[in-house]
Amino acid sequence: MAPKRTERAPLPPDGDPKHAARATRSAGRRMRSLLLDGASRLFKARGLAGTSISDIAAAADAFPSQITYYFRTKEALFVEAACRDMLYVARSAEQAALRAETPRDYTCALVEAVTSTDSVAFFAEALTLTRRRADLAPLVERTIERLHAEGLRAYAGQIERHGWNTLRDPDATSRRFWALAIGVMVEGYAMGRSAEELAYEMLRVLGDQATTNAGARLRLVGGDTTSEGEMQS
Amino acid sequence: MAPKRTERAPLPPDGDPKHAARATRSAGRRMRSLLLDGASRLFKARGLAGTSISDIAAAADAFPSQITYYFRTKEALFVEAACRDMLYVARSAEQAALRAETPRDYTCALVEAVTSTDSVAFFAEALTLTRRRADLAPLVERTIERLHAEGLRAYAGQIERHGWNTLRDPDATSRRFWALAIGVMVEGYAMGRSAEELAYEMLRVLGDQATTNAGARLRLVGGDTTSEGEMQS
Numbered sequence: 001m002a003p004k005r006t007e008r009a010p011l012p013p014d015g016d017p018k019h020a021a022r023a024t025r026s027a028g029r030r031m032r033s034l035l036l037d038g039a040s041r042l043f044k045a046r047g048l049a050g051t052s053i054s055d056i057a058a059a060a061d062a063f064p065s066q067i068t069y070y071f072r073t074k075e076a077l078f079v080e081a082a083c084r085d086m087l088y089v090a091r092s093a094e095q096a097a098l099r100a101e102t103p104r105d106y107t108c109a110l111v112e113a114v115t116s117t118d119s120v121a122f123f124a125e126a127l128t129l130t131r132r133r134a135d136l137a138p139l140v141e142r143t144i145e146r147l148h149a150e151g152l153r154a155y156a157g158q159i160e161r162h163g164w165n166t167l168r169d170p171d172a173t174s175r176r177f178w179a180l181a182i183g184v185m186v187e188g189y190a191m192g193r194s195a196e197e198l199a200y201e202m203l204r205v206l207g208d209q210a211t212t213n214a215g216a217r218l219r220l221v222g223g224d225t226t227s228e229g230e231m232q233s
Numbered sequence: 234m235a236p237k238r239t240e241r242a243p244l245p246p247d248g249d250p251k252h253a254a255r256a257t258r259s260a261g262r263r264m265r266s267l268l269l270d271g272a273s274r275l276f277k278a279r280g281l282a283g284t285s286i287s288d289i290a291a292a293a294d295a296f297p298s299q300i301t302y303y304f305r306t307k308e309a310l311f312v313e314a315a316c317r318d319m320l321y322v323a324r325s326a327e328q329a330a331l332r333a334e335t336p337r338d339y340t341c342a343l344v345e346a347v348t349s350t351d352s353v354a355f356f357a358e359a360l361t362l363t364r365r366r367a368d369l370a371p372l373v374e375r376t377i378e379r380l381h382a383e384g385l386r387a388y389a390g391q392i393e394r395h396g397w398n399t400l401r402d403p404d405a406t407s408r409r410f411w412a413l414a415i416g417v418m419v420e421g422y423a424m425g426r427s428a429e430e431l432a433y434e435m436l437r438v439l440g441d442q443a444t445t446n447a448g449a450r451l452r453l454v455g456g457d458t459t460s461e462g463e464m465q466s
Binding site: 049128131134140178181187201204 | 280282283354358359363364365367370374401408411414416417419420422423424425434437438439440
């Protein structure tokens, strides 16, 4: 069952056992990553039912036994590929949003990055699958926790860097963003919406997340209402 | 293929063809409804893959051929049962929210009604299925349109009746509510969250939807920011 073909190739000629172990580990990581890449591409195009283990093995130039060795089942591979994709899209959204100079641009950059790929819909499919597969839940939980923790960190950093006023608790802001992204994508994909329509719908339901200091004038009037006040920037 | 067993029973003894046609139609509707009830219960408990056409037929005391007669495929029955459940839960949420006297109570009543059943998660599963089954998309589209139209009507009515101030465009408010409900439920079901945890998370990300008139004092200060201003009630 061990993926011999790929583990053997990178063995160093001197036979040093430490080098050999390290080379085996890194070859293993490479093969895992290749399998995840192929799986992600195929699952997104054809869904879980439309993709077989041998399709994925062929796409990664591997043996089907390597998939069962690294991931055990097709469902576990589906969930892991979807979780990885979701964290990638979150990171690329944050990168894109770093260049924003206003809260509105920041929200637009996030929304555009998220709606221009099908990674969120893929992740939502994995979430749906996990509902009936409690054994796959821990990875999904860790992914969601990481998504929220990294989202919070990125948002709080952006707020501080620009001196913006967040319209609600930054943690709730980040959680709300991802819950809305999932909801809008699940709904929109079922309705066959285009990336532009998805982005429009997401901006529409998301509303403002923060204001510039120019908006702060207003907040001062409200006294104890400031912490959750929301207005146009 | 016709569901003879149930169509024959309610035929009137006088044999009037109009009566007979009407009785046949109403028996057909009754059988359809029974099949949807049984399907909804089984699909929610066991998922699409874990439920067979003969399980559903047995639950509704019907023949498997009656399911293919009325719904053609198991997937079509799944989507129709989920769409019906979603409209039911929306209606019962609206009914529960009618008794609310403050915007905060209104939001809580909606959230509690939505998180206390698994109908939203069932609907989200149907949405995910529809992504790969374009033939089932029209029913899902009609359901989402109706959900948004009825949500808008109920929310606008509530706002007007109490003289509350909505914090953003009522249409966006209603769409946002359902997108968040879907996102929070998909995420929460994958993580095995309880109904209380789902309600807590939903209230947290939803924030305020409207304010009482006591909050309006603040809005007047904002000038052109009033239409989307948000603050505590």
